[in-house]
Amino acid sequence: MVIGILAHVDAGKTTLSEALLYKSNTIRNLGNVDKKNSYMDTDEVEKERGITIYSGQARLNLSNKEVYLLDTPGHVDFSMEMERAMSVMDYAILLIDGTKKVQSHTYTLWNLLEIYKIPTIIFVNKMDRDIADSGEIFKNIKNELSENIIDFENILSGNIENETEESLASFDELLMEEYFEKNSISKESITAAIKRRSLYPVLFGSALKLTGIDNIFKIIDEYFVEENINDKQKLKVFKISRDDKGKRLTHLKVVSGVVNVKDIIDESDEKISEIRIYSGEKYESVSSVKSGAVCELLGLKNSKVGNVYEDGKIIEVVTPVMDAFxxxxxxxxxxxxxxxxxxxxxxxxxxxxxxxxxxxxxxxxxxxxxxxxxxxxxxxxxxxxxxxxxxxxxxxxYKETIKGSAIGVGHFEPLRHYAEIQLLIKEGEKNSGIIVNSEIPPDELSINYQKNVISYLKDNECKGVLTGSELTDVSVTLVSGKAHLKHTMGGDFREATIRAYRQGLMMAENVLLEPYYSFGIKIPLDMLGKTLNNLEEIYGKVKSPVINENEAVIEGIAPVITFMEYRKNFMAYTKGLGKILTKFHGYLECHNADEVIENMGYQPDDENFPTGSIFCKNGAGYYVPYNEVYEKMHLPFYGSKKEDDFSDYVVVKKENNEISIGEDEIKKIISGVGGQNKNQKKNTETKRKHTISKEDVDVEIKNEPTKIYEKTEKKKKEKCLLVDGYNFIHARDDLKIYLDDLNAARWKLIDILDNYYGYTKEKIVLVFDAYNVDNKEETINKINNVEVVYTKKGQTADSYIERFSTKYKNKYDIMVVTNDNLEGLIASGNNAKVVKVQDFSEILKSYS
The missing domain is CATH 3.30.70.870 (Elongation Factor G (Translational Gtpase), domain 3)
Structure with a gap:
């Protein structure tokens, strides 16, 4: 079980950690921040400054529970270190200074606890001070944080009054139902309510005087639930550091299962060389650890904060809520x-x-x-x-986003390379970051190629095209893609993805974002007019002021960049009589975007993030600028009817801006060094807008020649599924078991395809080899809804499929299912789609 301690700076958090360690007999002597000998603050700078900079960990010596304690920084500057530790906590102790009540950073901590869904108890510290009033503090917490708090000291002592149980019953429906049925609430129900964050116990004490500490242990012992999940191995990385010898440590929590020395982590086949369990600056080397533990792994070079591993493979990367601005x-x-x-x-x-x-x-x-x-x-x-x-x-x-939506097309086709994709880039919700997914069925683009695109989009930060700042609050969907059986190489889809992303942004309406503070200001009433004028000058947006006798309270938001200077002026003109409280509000549209864009002077034809694409003509690659890629793309434009070919869109007016690419530059592109004409420039004042219609394509680019696309109609072709029978049977484990009885295997496959027909109504042709069978003539039998073909003696299924796809390429929209590369190559040469058996099996699952 992992328990974290969180607090506003100087609330006594490290002192509480020392008290818990001392009272659990983990340490013999109490450390002290002022004496620079605290158990958890081991870094020299931490000792000198008397503040916690890095999250520290210790293992508590408790008789009936294995508890790992995480002490976190309280200063705002180190909030992200705190959040990283929070990502692995099972429970949290939120510390509040009894002399100061709820403070500015407490709100941030409370919001993060809600986001991470961490069950929390509240410990009010420094109650040994004369000015600390428990009644006032309890009321303050109830008003500022949550109605669902309860003084837990009576519950721990067993003296539960009716009034207390009635309060508990009001916290959620489950507690209320139990109270109405039994006229009481059990300890198990209170435990479950704490776990689901329906109630928050409040304790009072003094960490320095060691009062109230025993009550914390009682809650841990009686009301915190230890979960030992002996399922598949799942690990969550929350920190990377180095020991005093420079060895790289991966700090993680074992969420479930067991981790052992020599286990392989990640696709790079990295082996764990050592497992350590730290307590303060000391550690113990162990051969394995089980679920619920926090440990440090050595031997991993590529692990990153936020990585979540399942059986050694990355399944998720946790993105932090907070960010530096x-x-x-x-x-x-x-x-x-x-x-x-x-x-x-x-x-x-x-x-x-x-x-x-x-x-x-x-x-x-x-x-x-x-x-x-x-x-x-x-x-x-x-x-x-x-x-x-x-x-x-x-x-x-600064950050960037878009308004509306745009289609990005990336094409990468130097000689003997090929990849093309289309991305639908849409405006996302505020603070949503980048959301990536795919909506391409496996029969249109191999699952592996789709994974290449998705992993690149998730793992790499994309620059915006206005200032080169980080892109945020957009959803990116892979909507179309094409590979070449012979020419597509490993890095081709990476190149196509970069270009599609950037080309889509160039066609979108881009927006520059800047960070904003939310603020609360308290001033003497006679300074209200001046303060409101000043806030207007720094582009602040305020609510109606609240007047309290001789004071005024103003709340609002303002750009961080203007507020940074205003804070100094505020303290000067209020002569110390004014109070100001700020917290990070989020990113909003930049108040002076044109000025910022001009000053930053960013050119979107970035060497590492090209906006144009590479096409091939006469055996050589050539560069096509972003605004002409739509004309040359190979796939149908997303949103047009699927049977349409983009060649049906006739360009009425265009200019020739093709730029030849030499062999050396192609090599640079492939190696990721360069790959675009660096002299292509963009007017930063150009507004790019792309609107999408299912019936037409409308591209509007200011200051550039207008391109009008007209569409001709093409007759829709019937779909036909062409399956290499024995190739399919040998590729599927569930069919290979019938190899001793091929007749049973054939009937099983026919049944599978007949079920597919029930959903798609496509023509289905299943071809079986009769190469070594004494069949003089080819036979075709209609079994249910499947045409079953047995080739004549001496004829392979490959040759039949080649003949069929050649003969009927203009009549049917053919999809061939085979794992035979040569067979697939021939079929694709006849404009047939080719899909691997494994990928087609994924399609079948969606219909089962």
Whole structure:
């Protein structure tokens, strides 16, 4: 079981950790932050500054439960370290300073606990102080956090009054039903209600004086449920660090199953060389750990924060809720190699992903959540790597999104390469990030190729086309794709994906976003007018002020970049009489987008993120700009009828902007170095809009020649499924068991295809080899809804399928099911779709 401790800075969180460790006999002597000897804060900078920077862990010595305690940073600048630890918690203890009540960062913690669905108890600390009033604090928590809190001390002592049970019954329907039926509420029901976050126990005490600590242990013992799931192995990574010898540690929770030394993790076949269980700065090496444990693995080079593994394979990557919204330029003081510094920062970014180091025009930029983290980073670089740096003036981290939707087409066809895809890029919900999926059936594009596209979209950050900033709040759907049996190579779909993504953005209406604060301001009434004027000047949006006697309270939102300077002015003109409280609100449209875009001077024909595509003509690849890709694409345009060919769209007016690509540049493209004409420029004032209709294609590009597409009608062809019978039987485990009785295998396959016909009503032709059978003539029998063909003696199924697909290519829309590559190659040459048996089996599952 993993229990985390969370709090606003200086609420006494590390002191509570020390108290829990001491009272559980895990440590003999109490550590103290002021004396720099606390058990969990092991880093030198933590000891010097007296704050928690990194999440620390310890194992509590409890008689009947195995508990791993996570101590987390309380300062806002290190919130992402706290959130990473939160991702593996089973329960949380939220600490509140009894002398200060609910504070600004407490709201953030409470919201995250809700998002991660973590059962929580609240411990009100520093109750030994004279100014701490339990009644007032309880009322404050109830008003600010949740109605479903209850003073748990009477429940723990067994003195449950009717009034307490009535309060419990009001928290949710299950408790109410039990109370009405039995006139009481059992301990088991209270335990379940805590687990499902229907109630939050509140305890009072003093971590420094060790009061109230026993009640925390009582709740852990009696009301926290330990889940040992001995199912398949599932691991969740929440942290990457390095030990004092530089060895890479992967911190994770064993969600279920068991993990052992020598287990293979990830597709790269990395083996676990050692398993450690840390408690403070000490650790124990073990050969295996079971579900519920927090441990550190050595030997993994490619693990990342957020990775979720199931039986060694990545099944999910957890995206954090919080993100850094401030950006700073790193300025070297000592003479250092820029590339070496960049490499070091990328290594540090493994441990702290919010850094997101990037190099722009030879200069290094990093993200952060505040000035204190910059001081820590400066110290780390100096102490560990002997690199002395300063930081430039801070700016905000911009992001980009789109309005409406657009289709992105990416085509990659240098000589002897081929891939084409279409992506539907749509405006997403606020704070949704990037949502990726596919709606292509396996018979149109192999599952493996689809996985290549999806994994690239999920694993790689895409730049926007306005400023090169991170793209967010969009959904990206793979809607069409095409491969070539002979020429498609491993990296071709990666190249097509990059180009489709970027081309779609170029055709969309793009929006620049900036971070906003939400704020609360309390000022003397005579300063209200000036404050409202100032907020208007910094593009703030405010609610109607609330007047309380001689004070005014103003709530609203404002851009972070303007508010950063305003905070200093506010303190000056209010002469300390005003109070201001801020928290991160989210990303909204940029108030001065044109100015930012012009100043950043980003050109979307980015070397690593091209917007155009590569086509092939006369044995050579050539570059086609983004605004002409629609004309040359091979697949039907998404939204047109499936039987239409894009060649049916006639270009009435166009310009020739083809650019030949030489062999050297093709090699660069394939190796990921370059691959586009760097002189292609975009006017940043150009507004790109693409509207999609199911009956036509309408592309509007300002300041560029208008292209009008007219569509001719094409007669719809009947669909025909052509199956290589014995090839199918040998590829399916459930049919191979009948190989001793081929007649049974044939009938089983006929039954499968007849069921498919019931859903699709397609013509089905099933071909069986009679190569070694004494059949003088070819026979065709209609069995139920399947035409069963037995070839004549000396004829293979391959040759029959070749003959059929050639003869009927203009009559039928043919799909061939076979694992024979040569057979598939010949069939595709006759415009037939070719699908592997395994992929067709996936289609069959959708009909079963």
């Amino acid at each position: 401030l950006c700073y330029k790193l300025i070297p003081v000592t003479k250092v190699n820029t590339l070496e510094s960049f490499s070091i920062l990328n290594q540090l970014a493994e441990e702290n992903p919010l850094l997101k180091p990037r190099m722009i025009n030879g200069e290094i930029f990093i993200n952060t959540m505040g000035d204190i983290y910059l001081e820590i980073l400066k110290r780390i670089l100096e102490d560990k790597y002997e690199i002395e740096v300063e930081f430039g003036k801070g700016n905000v981290v």
